[in-house]
Amino acid sequence: MTTVGAVAVGHPPRRVSVREGLADIAGITQRNLRRIVRTPRLLVFSSIQPVMFVLLFRYVFAGAIKVLHGDYVDYLMPGIFLQTSLFGGASTAVGLAADLQGGIIDRFRSLPMARSAVLAGRTLADLIRNVFVVALMVVVGVLVGFRFHGTVGTDLAGIGLVLLFGYAFSWVFVTVGLYVKDPETAQVAGFIPLFPLVFASSAFVPVASMPGWLQAFANVQPVSVSVDAARALLIGGPIEHWLWQALVWAGGVLVVFAVLGVRQYRRI
Amino acid sequence: MTPPVIEAKGITKAFGATLALDHVDLEVEAGTVLGLLGPNGAGKTTFVRILTTLLRADAGSASVVGLDVTRDAVALRSAIGLAGQYAAVDELLTGRENLELVGLLYHLGKAERRRRAVETLERLALTEAADRQVKTYSGGMRRRLDVGASLVGRPKVLFLDEPTTGLDPATRIDLWRFIETLVEEGATVLLTTQYLEEADHLANRIVVIDHGRVIAEGTSNELKAQLGGAVLEVTVTEGDQLHKAADLLADLGHSPPGEDLTRNLVTIPSDADPKVIVEAARRLGDRGIGLEDIALRRPSLDDVFLSLTGHGAEDGPGQGAGPDDEPASSHGARR
Ligand SMILES: Nc1ncnc2c1ncn2[C@@H]1O[C@H](COP(=O)(O)OP(=O)(O)O)[C@@H](O)[C@H]1O
Numbered sequence: 001m002t003t004v005g006a007v008a009v010g011h012p013p014r015r016v017s018v019r020e021g022l023a024d025i026a027g028i029t030q031r032n033l034r035r036i037v038r039t040p041r042l043l044v045f046s047s048i049q050p051v052m053f054v055l056l057f058r059y060v061f062a063g064a065i066k067v068l069h070g071d072y073v074d075y076l077m078p079g080i081f082l083q084t085s086l087f088g089g090a091s092t093a094v095g096l097a098a099d100l101q102g103g104i105i106d107r108f109r110s111l112p113m114a115r116s117a118v119l120a121g122r123t124l125a126d127l128i129r130n131v132f133v134v135a136l137m138v139v140v141g142v143l144v145g146f147r148f149h150g151t152v153g154t155d156l157a158g159i160g161l162v163l164l165f166g167y168a169f170s171w172v173f174v175t176v177g178l179y180v181k182d183p184e185t186a187q188v189a190g191f192i193p194l195f196p197l198v199f200a201s202s203a204f205v206p207v208a209s210m211p212g213w214l215q216a217f218a219n220v221q222p223v224s225v226s227v228d229a230a231r232a233l234l235i236g237g238p239i240e241h242w243l244w245q246a247l248v249w250a251g252g253v254l255v256v257f258a259v260l261g262v263r264q265y266r267r268i
Numbered sequence: 269m270t271p272p273v274i275e276a277k278g279i280t281k282a283f284g285a286t287l288a289l290d291h292v293d294l295e296v297e298a299g300t301v302l303g304l305l306g307p308n309g310a311g312k313t314t315f316v317r318i319l320t321t322l323l324r325a326d327a328g329s330a331s332v333v334g335l336d337v338t339r340d341a342v343a344l345r346s347a348i349g350l351a352g353q354y355a356a357v358d359e360l361l362t363g364r365e366n367l368e369l370v371g372l373l374y375h376l377g378k379a380e381r382r383r384r385a386v387e388t389l390e391r392l393a394l395t396e397a398a399d400r401q402v403k404t405y406s407g408g409m410r411r412r413l414d415v416g417a418s419l420v421g422r423p424k425v426l427f428l429d430e431p432t433t434g435l436d437p438a439t440r441i442d443l444w445r446f447i448e449t450l451v452e453e454g455a456t457v458l459l460t461t462q463y464l465e466e467a468d469h470l471a472n473r474i475v476v477i478d479h480g481r482v483i484a485e486g487t488s489n490e491l492k493a494q495l496g497g498a499v500l501e502v503t504v505t506e507g508d509q510l511h512k513a514a515d516l517l518a519d520l521g522h523s524p525p526g527e528d529l530t531r532n533l534v535t536i537p538s539d540a541d542p543k544v545i546v547e548a549a550r551r552l553g554d555r556g557i558g559l560e561d562i563a564l565r566r567p568s569l570d571d572v573f574l575s576l577t578g579h580g581a582e583d584g585p586g587q588g589a590g591p592d593d594e595p596a597s598s599h600g601a602r603r
């Protein structure tokens with residue numbers, strides 16, 4: 001046998017190559033998707049929640065909410081799509097924290113893999129899950145009377161924007177999950193920033209119906225901007241006005257929290 | 269001489285006010301097993317995490333197969349295998365999927381990682397359970413799979429952090445055998461344990477740590493020799509006379525007696541001279557202290573630990589005066 005002390009013999013590469021890094025991301029994504037598929041009850045119950053929201057707003061609150069033009073259900077559904085996409089990110093925080101607690105992240109970190117693949121594979125798997133949950137919400141929406149009013153192109157762009165926004169925010173949840181480190185806390189902590197963002201927004205009610213001080217916040221915050229952009233794409237409205245703002249928000253959140261998340265991951 | 273495979277110098281790590289490691293030096297020669305022995309909280313896991321690149325030391329330097337833990341981290345990771353303290357396998361994946369995932373993350377080709385998964389499952393007697401989700405595995409199977417995962421990359425150096433903690437005696441012996449096989453095949457192993465007989469059984473050399481500091485090192489025989497010749501063990505019939513007995517016999521030993529209240533047992537490090545037994549029996553008899561048993565035996569590592577630290581080593585969970593203490597004999601009984 002060659003001496004173990006010397007590294008000269010067939011010594012491994014010093015860095016993970018891009019190709020290996022992509023393979024790592026694919027491997028981790030597949031692992032997370034398997035986990036999602038193998039906990040079907042979690043999937044079912046987490047899909048029931050947004051359906052309840054649809055029914056609640058469509059049939060309980062609809063009469064009390066006045067929108068400027070069109071049917072309330074058309075106003076409501078883009079908000080529901082975005083909320084669904086956003087809330088899906090909470091499972092990113094929970095899943096990461098659970099991996100951390102279970103010790104499997106230690107195993108991953110002891111392997112010669114790309115470190116960022118653990119986070120990328122997590123967010124991508126959750127994005128794929130979101131595609132299905134949002135698709136389900138589209139079906140539910142159509143069943144309760146929602147109709148697309150755009151072209152095929154703008155409709156797809158609207159759904160794409162909703163998914164992109166959810167993906168960008170899943171990096172916020174990455175950071176939260178890595179920071180709190182236990183799944184129960186992650187579950188609760190993840191929703192704290194979401195509630196004010198989702199409910200003090202134009203997602204369910206027109207901002208004009210809120211008190212003045214709240215309007216100031218509700219008008220500029222990312223959920224309102226993105227819902228308005230999605231609404232413009234799906235049912236009509238000033239697309240240019242909202243879309244670039246929404247894209248800037250999504251891009252900004254993605255970059256800032258990807259950096260924070262990766263930094264937190266290196267620090268564990 | 270070949271350089272040591274694992275080399276650590278002055279490794280120091282603090283968590284806030286807790287000094288988890290305080291200038292730890294350690295070397296492991298190729299093809300040997302080093303047992304890092306210490307009670308809960310001694311710093312064993314922290315040390316392993318630093319050597320496996322999971323954690324950065326505050327001070328000191330360390331290398332494995334000549335690769336520096338910070339500068340050459342990626343290369344180092346492909347040379348080692350780690351089985352951490354808590355079985356780090358995915359509950360929702362099958363055993364095979366777990367191993368194939370690890371193979372993928374070592375960047376093995378598809379055919380090769382399939383082959384290695386099959387081979388590893390075979391070696392660890394998990395073939396039958398290969399396609400079952402890990403959540404259906406017993407604790408022992410899970411631990412075996414975890415050790416298996418650390419072998420997929422065919423590492424030259426293995427880090428096993430308390431590999432047998434929480435396992436029943438028979439499973440523990442099986443794992444010991446397996447580790448012995450790996451060493452016969454040329455692996456170098458750093459193993460942490462709270463179990464004295466585990467270090468005694470598996471390790472060529474033992475480093476004892478307590479509160480982050482190395483307090484002794486050597487072969488198991490060297491450590492026992494530090495204690496002098498023998499240990500006088502006296503079991504009294506009445507528990508409330510234990511302390512009195514210890515006082516009476518204290519001057520027969522060359523370090524203070526230990527008292528084990530659960531077993532009514534006094535242990536006294538002494539010379540290997542039968543006269544000690546006679547004298548002890550006479551003194552106890554004169555005071556009317558009932559004797560259940562009296563014996564002179566070779567010191568165990570437990571005695572070493574007690575005399576080095578003033579407390580026992582095995583105060584972690586899952587340990588006690590049960591069949592756990594004699595895995596060899598209970599194993600024999602099972603067969
Ligand atoms: N991440 C951490 N944060 C704070 N303290 C820690 C952390 N990890 C370990 N410690 C502390 O460091 C000491 C050594 O712990 P550890 O290395 O886990 O010991 P062992 O593995 O020997 O039981 C303990 O006092 C423990 O509480």
Ligand SMILES: [Mg+2]
Pocket residue numbers: 309312313314353429430
């Ligand atoms: Mg430990």
